[in-house]
Amino acid sequence: MSELLAKDKEVVVPGQVLAKGMDYIPGQGTYRLKDDVLANRLGMVSVEGKVLKTTPLAGRYIPRKDDVIIGRVDDILMSGWRLEINSPYSAVLPLKDASFDFIAKGADLTKYFKLDDFVVIKITQVTSQNLVDVTAKGQGLRKLRGGRVIKVNPQKVPRIIGKKGSMVSMLKKATDCKVIVGQNGFVWIEGAPEMEVIIVRALRKIEEESHQSGLTDRLKGFLEKETGKKIEDAPENNDQKVN
Amino acid sequence: MNQEILEHIKNSLRKGVRIDGRKPDEIRPVTIQTGFLTTAEGSARVKFGDAEVLAGVKMALEKPYPDTPEDGVLMVNSELLPLSNPEFESGPPSIESIETARVIDRGIRESKTIDTKSLCVEKGEKVWSVAIDIVPINYEGNLIDMGGLAAIAALKTATFPFVKEDGTIDYHQRTDKKLDLKKMPIPITVCKIGEIFIVDPTDEEEKAVDARLTVTSVDQKTLCALQKGGDHPLSESDINTMVELALKKAGELRKILEGVN
Numbered sequence: 001m002s003e004l005l006a007k008d009k010e011v012v013v014p015g016q017v018l019a020k021g022m023d024y025i026p027g028q029g030t031y032r033l034k035d036d037v038l039a040n041r042l043g044m045v046s047v048e049g050k051v052l053k054t055t056p057l058a059g060r061y062i063p064r065k066d067d068v069i070i071g072r073v074d075d076i077l078m079s080g081w082r083l084e085i086n087s088p089y090s091a092v093l094p095l096k097d098a099s100f101d102f103i104a105k106g107a108d109l110t111k112y113f114k115l116d117d118f119v120v121i122k123i124t125q126v127t128s129q130n131l132v133d134v135t136a137k138g139q140g141l142r143k144l145r146g147g148r149v150i151k152v153n154p155q156k157v158p159r160i161i162g163k164k165g166s167m168v169s170m171l172k173k174a175t176d177c178k179v180i181v182g183q184n185g186f187v188w189i190e191g192a193p194e195m196e197v198i199i200v201r202a203l204r205k206i207e208e209e210s211h212q213s214g215l216t217d218r219l220k221g222f223l224e225k226e227t228g229k230k231i232e233d234a235p236e237n238n239d240q241k242v243n
Numbered sequence: 244m245n246q247e248i249l250e251h252i253k254n255s256l257r258k259g260v261r262i263d264g265r266k267p268d269e270i271r272p273v274t275i276q277t278g279f280l281t282t283a284e285g286s287a288r289v290k291f292g293d294a295e296v297l298a299g300v301k302m303a304l305e306k307p308y309p310d311t312p313e314d315g316v317l318m319v320n321s322e323l324l325p326l327s328n329p330e331f332e333s334g335p336p337s338i339e340s341i342e343t344a345r346v347i348d349r350g351i352r353e354s355k356t357i358d359t360k361s362l363c364v365e366k367g368e369k370v371w372s373v374a375i376d377i378v379p380i381n382y383e384g385n386l387i388d389m390g391g392l393a394a395i396a397a398l399k400t401a402t403f404p405f406v407k408e409d410g411t412i413d414y415h416q417r418t419d420k421k422l423d424l425k426k427m428p429i430p431i432t433v434c435k436i437g438e439i440f441i442v443d444p445t446d447e448e449e450k451a452v453d454a455r456l457t458v459t460s461v462d463q464k465t466l467c468a469l470q471k472g473g474d475h476p477l478s479e480s481d482i483n484t485m486v487e488l489a490l491k492k493a494g495e496l497r498k499i500l501e502g503v504n
Contacts, residue, residue: 072245147248197262201264
C-alpha cells in the first residue's frame with residue numbers, strides 16, 4: 001500500500017515525509033528512510049510518475065557534467081586556472097583544455113586568462129569529491145571581453161532561458177544586446193548602456209515572478225514599454241515550467 | 244577588479260547611463276529606521292537601495308581629557324565587517340574604515356553639532372562621553388554618506404541613560420532627556436569619473452572613480468568639512484560644481500531626516 005502525501009508543486013521542508021511505501025522512488029533532493037520518501041531540502045516537490053524530486057527555491061549552483069557556465073578566474077595555478085563558479089566548489093581549468101594553441105611548460109599563463117577574467121566554460125567532469133573540471137575548448141566557449149556580468153538565482157536560470165531559449169532570445173531581440181546565460185547564474189550582457197539596464201531589470205522581474213503564470217506575456221509587455229518598440233512574432237506563449 | 248568591466252562602466256557613463264540605470268545625480272531610495280537596538284542609547288539603520296548601514300550611540304560617564312577638563316568626549320568609530328562584503332577582512336582597522344570614521348567625526352565635531360561643554364557633569368572629574376559606532380551590514384558603496392546620515396539619525400533619537408544616586412549608570416532605565424543637537428551635518432560624496440560627476444556610487448563605480456570630494460554641510464549655504472580622495476587632481480571649477488551638487492543633494496537628505504524621530 002503506497003500513499004502520496006505531498007502534492008505536486010507543494011513547498012516542503014527537510015525531513016517532511018513525501019510518500020509512504022516502496023512504490024515511490026526518491027529522486028534528486030529526496031531520500032528513503034525505511035519505507036518512506038523524505039525531502040532533504042527546502043523546496044518545491046515535483047512528482048514525475050513514481051519519481052519524487054524537490055527543486056530548491058534558492059541557493060548556490062551545484063555543478064553538473066556538460067553544463068555551460070560562466071566562471072571568474074580566482075587563482076592561477078602551476079597547471080591551469082582556478083575559477084569561481086557561484087558554487088560551493090571551485091572549478092579547475094587545466095592547461096590542456098584552455099586553448100587550442102600549444103601552451104609550453106612554464107609559459108606565462110596570464111597571456112590566456114588573467115585574474116578576474118570571465119570565461120564561458122563547460123563542465124567536463126564532477127568527481128565524487130566534488131572536484132570540478134572544465135574546458136574552454138568547444139563551440140561558444142571563450143573568454144568574455146567587454147560587457148558586464150551580473151548574478152541571478154541559479155534556480156531561476158531555466159526560466160530565464162525559457163522553452164528552447166525563447167525567453168532569452170526575446171530579450172536579445174528586444175534590446176539588441178548580446179546575452180550569455182550560464183547555468184550557474186552568471187549572466188553576461190553587452191550592448192547599448194540603456195538597453196543593458198532594461199535587461200537587468202527584466203532579469204530581476206523574471207526572478208521575482210517566475211512562479212506566476214503568463215510570465216512571457218508580461219515580460220513582452222514590459223520590454224515593449226521600456227524599449228518603445230513592438231516585438232514581432234512572439235515566442236510561443238505556453239508557460240510550462242522548464243526544469 | 245576586471246579592467247574591461249571598469250572600462251565598460253566608464254564608457255556607459257560617458258553616454259550618461261549609470262550601471263544600475265540611475266541618473267548621475269540620483270541617490271538610491273533612502274529609508275531610515277531608528278531606535279531598534281535596545282542596548283544602545285540611540286540607533287539608526289539606513290538603507291540606500293540594497294546597501295545597509297547601522298549606527299549606534301553609546302553614552303557613558305568618564306573622566307575628561309586633562310587638556311579639556313570641561314568638555315565631554317565625542318568618538319566616532321567604524322568597522323568594515325567581513326560579513327558586509329567579501330573583500331573586507333577582519334583584523335586591524337583598514338584605511339577605508341579609519342577614513343570613514345574620521346570624515347564623519349569631522350562633520351559632527353567641526354560643525355559644533357554637539358556642545359561638548361554641555362556634556363560636563365563635574366569639571367575635571369566627570370563628563371559624558373558619546374561614542375558613535377558605524378558598521379555596514381550590506382556594503383554597496385558610499386559608506387561615508389550613509390554612515391554620516393545614520394550617525395545623525397542615531398544622535399537625534401539618543402536619550403541619556405538613568406544615573407543612580409551613587410553616580411553609576413543604570414542602562415536599563417532611560418530618561419527622556421535627549422542630546423541637544425545644534426546642527427544637522429550631512430556628508431555627500433561627489434565622485435568624478437572622466438568628466439562626469441556622480442553622487443551615491445555603488446561599490447563597482449567606486450573602483451572606477453578618478454577623484455572624489457566629500458562635502459559636509461549643515462544647511463543650504465554652510466559647509467563644515469571637506470575630504471578629497473582619489474588620485475586625480477580637481478580644478479577650481481570642478482570643486483565649485485561638486486560643492487553645488489553636494490549642497491543640493493544634502494538638502495534632499497535633510498528633508499528625509501527631518502521626518503525621523
